[in-house]
Amino acid sequence: GLAEVPGALILLKNVPAALATYCEDTMVDVTKWPMFSLMGPQELASIRKACVFGSSANEAIYITNDDEVFVFGLNCSNCLGTGDSLSTIVPKKLDFLSGRKVVSLTYGSGPHILLATEDGELFAWGHNGYSQLGNGTTNQGVAPVLVSANLLNKKVTEVACGSHHSMALTDTGEVYAWGYNNCGQVGSGSTANQPTPRRVSSCLQNKVAVSIVCGQTSSLAVVDNGEVYGWGYNGNGQLGLGNNGNQLTPCRLVGLQGLCVQQIVSGYAHSMALTDEGLLYAWGANTYGQLGTGNKSNQLSPVQILTEKERIVEIASCHSTHTSAAKTQSGQVYMWGQCRGQSIVLPHLTHFACTDDVFACFATPSVMWRLLSVEHDDFLTVAQSLKKEFDNPETADLKFCVDGKYIYVHKAVLKIRCEHFRSMFQSHWNEDMKEVIEIDQFSYPVYRSFLEFLYTDSVELPPEDAIGLLDLATSYCENRLKRLCQHIIKRGIIVENAFSLLSAAVRYDAEKRKLSQSCV
Structure with missing residues (x-):
């Protein structure tokens, strides 16, 4: 009952990153x-x-x-x-x-x-x-x-x-x-x-460069045929030349020979390259796991990482951090390296929608x-689109009438999100007879919050109304909604409402026991 309330959040936007990044x-x-x-x-x-x-x-x-x-x-x-x-x-x-x-x-x-x-x-x-x-x-x-x-x-x-x-x-x-x-x-x-x-100049004299990046004290350039050249400090192997000697003029990265590099980035003392086939290579310093190899050993030559993942479309790093990030074709964002002081030695899947968020939330400093x-x-994500269409009479194909007020919904969404409605809207459902569904056992705020939960995964109700929503969630076997209601009630207890909440809780528990006994 109300004594056991799990630590759920009142507002949970549990939308996968892949759904949030179609473009x-x-x-x-x-x-x-x-x-x-x-x-x-x-x-x-x-x-x-x-x-x-x-x-x-x-x-x-x-x-x-x-x-x-x-x-x-x-x-x-x-x-x-x-x-x-x-x-x-x-x-x-x-x-x-x-x-x-x-x-x-x-x-x-x-x-x-x-x-x-x-x-x-x-x-x-x-x-x-x-x-x-x-x-x-x-x-x-x-x-x-x-x-x-x-x-x-x-x-x-x-x-x-x-x-x-x-x-x-x-x-x-x-x-x-x-x-x-x-x-x-x-x-x-x-x-x-x-x-x-x-x-x-040197070996770049007759080349056409298309991209440039800098580490703290090193430089890299990509030329139009996909070759990469590096020069400057190389004490950690950040030039990817197979050694750790400084390079005073540009030198081609032989370790990337045969690959066509489309993007390069540099961290404080490590570097990464992304090929036209979506393959990711890293080299250089690895004190914080910023190469993503699973260890903290420096790499003097490029090594491929994220080999088991789908095609990579973007990589991220900057010269003032030891943090790395990458984004896949479906929109999944990974991070590794120094992340808020922790050393993440393997790419870690996040719920971020873009690589920029990694640096806002986890890089040190958060540049x-x-x-x-x-x-x-x-552009709207799937979650944003669903939220926008809740209670929209222009696109709805069904409405509920509660306390004389209408709530506009979409049968398909209700069937996808709730077993109660999936059972209700079977093939024998007479759509002509049921343009409006009357609800008399729950109040308008409670039932509207329930339907909105199916569109948003969130609940915003005062604790007094959450008692009624808890009753609804129990009737409809919506266990997650029950946990959210319990959390709202527990967090919302104050001196002014304690008696009314207790009375409601006792009444709710008594009704639940009575229902259980009648079923037996």
């Missing part, structure tokens, strides 16, 4: 990042792209539907670009960037920011102790400045940052790098810092692994 561009909720939780609905609705960054995920930048750029947060190293060093919890607009369509944005550890526009212009600001802003100085950039040295007449399409070095990719497939170069991460053939953008696109479209 690849799943709508993302930016409020999963605490930085955005103080914003009102109107402000949130205006956000088109966003990025949370910083050593403690304490800075954020977002672009609105009107191509206005706003920033807020702690403002370490002037990384907000507001022209001063002041922190702000209220978003400030960067007027200098107004109207410029942002196509790529990334951040370093200083932090410093790189931003590329649709017109191919590159802007930088923030920490500049190693000339990572590309302006030839080491002065901090307090506001966005156009990076023009060696990039005149070049159209930048993609940017990437390591801890204190920067990279840019042009529309012609050229790779430029600059900034900190103690391990060769700029790819210039030396370890001298590079104050302005310099083209990465974004990419510039997040927030799609405000009309």
